[in-house]
């Protein structure tokens with residue numbers, strides 16, 4: 737199923753190469769390639785693969801809720817939660833989303849969703865590069881009283897010591913794919 741997910745990135749044009757112009761990353765660095773999970777997650781078949789792989793990866797983990805930083809984490813947390821609820825054994829994992837900035841009107845929340853202090857949360861994200869985004873979500877979740885011991889990403893780009901930084905915060909990092917899987921499944925040019 738991991739191979740199927742890697743192939744889905746290419747089939748949906750969600751893995752981009754442009755070594756001439758490059759892509760600016762959240763960390764400020766430039767990369768010749770870009771993993772676009774917002775595009776991938778727009779396809780129901782791809783969402784199902786992500787959800788199924790994540791459900792399997794999270795089976796040994798005890799958790800009450802899952803979520804992460806907007807916008808990447810929103811569709812990921814939702815699809816895993818829906819899949820897990822319908823699966824056997826069924827899991828009732830609630831979701832939340834961490835805003836990049838607290839809302840300045842309405843309820844003024846930084847974190848939206850359903851969670852209570854003291855609960856066990858898994859932080860999800862689409863791509864891990866420097867780890868900055870993931871760790872921002874971890875800090876917000878811990879600040880709200882959640883216990884966070886695991887994080888899950890769709891793709892670990894294996895750069896900028898992202899994994900090391902996440903593990904240094906005492907987290908176990910689960911990744912469905914690495915950048916090597918995506919490069920290996922790249923269709924041959926004709």
Ligand SMILES: O=P(O)(O)OC[C@H]1O[C@H](OP(=O)(O)OP(=O)(O)O)[C@H](O)[C@@H]1O
Nearest residue numbers: 762763806807808864865866867868869
């Ligand atoms: O590990 P990092 O160096 O933090 O990079 C990875 C982050 O970058 C992207 O987010 P982006 O800020 O582009 O936001 P978006 O999800 O709102 O599009 C991506 O969705 C990850 O969250």
Ligand SMILES: O=C(O)c1cc(=O)[nH]c(=O)[nH]1
Nearest residue numbers: 761762763770771863865
């Ligand atoms: O580092 C990032 O900003 C980043 C890299 C990538 O491949 N995909 C993405 O959505 N963000």
